[in-house]
Amino acid sequence: MSEVKLDFSKGRHRPADYVSICTTIADNYPLGIPHGAQKDAIQNAFHTANKTVPVEFTFELVKNKKGTFFTMTDSNTNGLTGKVLGTEEYETLEESDHWARFEGFGFTTSNQDAIGARGQGKFVFLAASADYSMYYDSLREDDTYRLGATRATKTDCPMLHWDEEDGRGELKELTGLEPLSKLGTRIIIVNPIKELCDEIENGNFITAIEETWFRAIEKERVKIRVKTSDYDKVAKIPKLFPIPSKDTDKIKVWIKNNDEIKLLSGERFKIKHLQIAYKKGGEIPEQFRGVTIIHNNMKITSINMEGVPLDITDNIYGFIEFDRDLDRELRKNYNQNPNHYDLIWRRAVPKAIKEYIKEELREFGYKKIGIGIDPRERRKQIRSSAEIDALRYLSKYAKDLDLFGRKGGIVKPPPPSPLPPSNKLIGIMLHNFNFPDPEIAPRINWEEEIKDFEVRIFNKTNEHLKGRLRIFMLFGDREINILHDEKNIDITPYLKPKSIGTFSIIFSKSVFPDPGEYRLKIRLINEVNNLEIDSLSKILWIEKDPEFRLPFETHPDDFTNKEGIEKRQWITTGILGEEPILYYNIMHSCYKQVEEDKELQTDYLFEIFLEGSIDFILNRPDKEDGTPDYHPLDSSKILKDPKDAYFEISGKMAEIKSKYYEEI
Known part of the structure; x- marks a missing residue:
């Protein structure tokens, strides 16, 4: 039987949401768009560098009658060489087709020494523009000049170009900038986003450059400067370097x-x-x-x-x-x-x-x-790092599982007073802890307030203890604000959750001057032996977006001798949107198999956090009309019979795990 072949040469092009592509790629840069922009721009320059002299690179924030522009200019490079290619010509790219590679996406190079050769950097540059627009001009090694322009839209990312005098004239008309006069390439970001402008003006941008390129600067392989209307600075070797060749007094x-x-x-x-x-x-x-x-x-x-x-x-x-x-x-x-x-x-x-x-x-x-090396401390650090990575990966699929919202409809309010965690015999609880703006939580802006949250103590045993309760804020490992420090607290046997007090925090700039990650820490300490009985912490991001949102809190715990759950890998308390916590068993034999290997432990924790996510979904409050709300699972299958419920749940978990393992 002969194969029927179709001629796709005249077929329609597939539309793509390039704005979404820009934001998705930018979101994968863990230190933000400004940090990623400098990193990708300079590595692109090394890709086309003239190996005999240092690369020179200038970043400049320009404000003129034509608008605001952020320019990234390299010199002592060979420029974006090659022709402007049609789509069909990308089948046979030459190594020297730097212009075409810059305009394309995903066309890797055979040059084994090139690092900026995967084609996604340009989308970070577009994400750095409030208009998703940029220009780029290049004076090439054959002394020819070319200007290009592109803009990401919901359906396309069209490109324009002008050669020689047409390009020089168009550049002046569009930007008021002078054409390049030295061999090299310049990226011109149109209407740069506020985050980028702020980082340039407050000095964080040049600090990021010095962090990323300190060895290249030390070896004089690159000279980098950052300019605004207020300053002109050259990136320098950080004070820590060079490292002495032998021990000193310090x-x-x-x-x-x-x-x-x-x-x-x-x-x-x-x-x-x-x-x-x-x-x-x-x-x-x-x-x-x-x-x-x-x-x-x-x-x-x-x-x-x-x-x-x-x-x-x-x-x-x-x-x-x-x-x-x-x-x-x-x-x-x-x-x-x-x-x-x-x-x-x-x-x-x-x-x-x-x-x-x-x-x-x-x-x-x-x-x-x-x-x-203390093996216990090393295992603790491995666990902490693996836990963060597992939660970071889980947060990527939180929308698929709707762990932050309730798309299924209006729900009944949660019960006002949650029960103590079933795995804890003596401990502390937080109640009514609400972020000022749940839509951006755990971010909090200066002068906002978390009001009237309670700290409660409970005791399920017949033991009578005296405790000390400390509530304080941490920035890194430094205490910056003590909210409460009470000694001689009477923890009586079989104590039901008892409120120690109601607290509020105003996040003033004078007390919390540095944007970034903070922690609210609550510790209950046995006053007799000074050992910790229990502790809780909440991560807060002040005046800065978090790297990722936590769908729920996670706490390692020892389930040994806790009747009924000794062999469980995890349990949950609370519900989504109301103090959800997953406790995982660090004494379980499955955990013990991975506790020495950070990558294996990340996989293990991701899978049990995913299982816990399904548990939270199955515990969503009913809709206002009383019908169960298990979205994104099919409620009819969950309610039909155990076999259908099992296949619905296992299918959703397999779908998420497939995405996870494909990505890593």
Whole structure:
């Protein structure tokens, strides 16, 4: 039987929502659009660099009669070479077709030394524009000039271009800017978003550059400046660098050159430089803590020392660099995330790099700082990191499960007084803790207030205790505001939830001056032995959007000797929108199998958090008319019979797990 072939050459193009593509890609940049814009722009310049002289790069915020523009200009590069190609010509891209690659999406290069070659950076630039618009001009190595323009819309991302004098004239008409006079390329973001303008004007933008490119700056491979109408600054090496070549009175160092890692397959790769430093009491800025992984001159991520106190971990910094072969290996898309902010640690090469760094940190700690690794503290740090990653992944599918809303209709209000968690015998509870604006929670803006929340104590045992209750706010590990500190609290046997008091917090700028993540911490302490009985915490983001929203709180717990739930992996309390908490059992045999491996534990926690999400869905309050509300599950199947309910629930979980494992 002969195959029937269709001619698709005259078919219609498939529309795509490019605005959504821009925002989705930008959302995957963990440190925000401004940080991602500088990172992608400079790495693009290295891709077309003239290798004999340092790359020069200038960022400038321009305000003139034509509007507001943010320009990103490289020089000592070869420009965006090549022709403007039609769609059909992308089938046979040449290595020199830099203009076409910049305008295209997903056309990777065979150049093993190129890092900015996946085509998504331009969408971060478009997301940095309130109009989703940008211009780009280039003076190329053949001395020709070209101007391009593009704008993302709900159905398309059309492109325009003008060559030579037409381009120069059009640029002046559109922007009031002068055409390029030096070999190189310039990206012009039209009407930059407020977040980007603020970061440039307050100095955070140049700080991000110095964090990302400190090794390239130190080795004089790039010169970067940031300009506004108020200042003209050159990016400098952070004060922590260069790391001394030997120990000093204040700094202990650990240096390895030309070392190697070996994979289980027997394959070997070269570690070019490893430098680690410990500066006691050095107050190392958070962005420089740990061993920074440098790939093709650029920071990717960091690895911290595990299993030691924070006053040690927070004072360790350094970096690791690789030879060309290992740099090329890391560039492969199965080893590194497309946004260049993390490696895929499950893969053999990244995993070997991480183990090498961890082993060197352990040896450094033992030989130079005189500390051993506390396995309990190390497991705790692994758990904390895995929990955050699992919740971050779950938050991506929260809309699919509607964990933040109630799309099924109006619901009855939850009961006014929740019961104590079934897995706790003595403890504390929060009641009536409501964010000022639930739509943006856990974000809180300055001068907003959380009003009249209660802290309650309960005791299900026959034991009589004296306790101390502390309620305070943390920024990082620093206490900044104590709300309550009461001693000699009488915790009587079989005490039903008893209110200790009603509290309110006004988030004034004078008390909470730094935008970012804060924690409300509540601790109940046994006054006899000074051991913690129970604690609760709430994460708050003040004057800054969180990296991701938490659909519910999660708490590790020991279910041993807790009758009826000893073998359970997790339990939940509360309902969605009203203090939902998932407790997971860190003594369960399944958990024990993964507690030493962060990646395996992330997978495990993601799966049980997903199971807990289904439990919260099945416990949604009924609709106002009294009918059950199990959306996005099909209520008719849930109510029909156990077999139908099982297949409906397992099908939804399999769908989410499939997306998760495909993504990682």
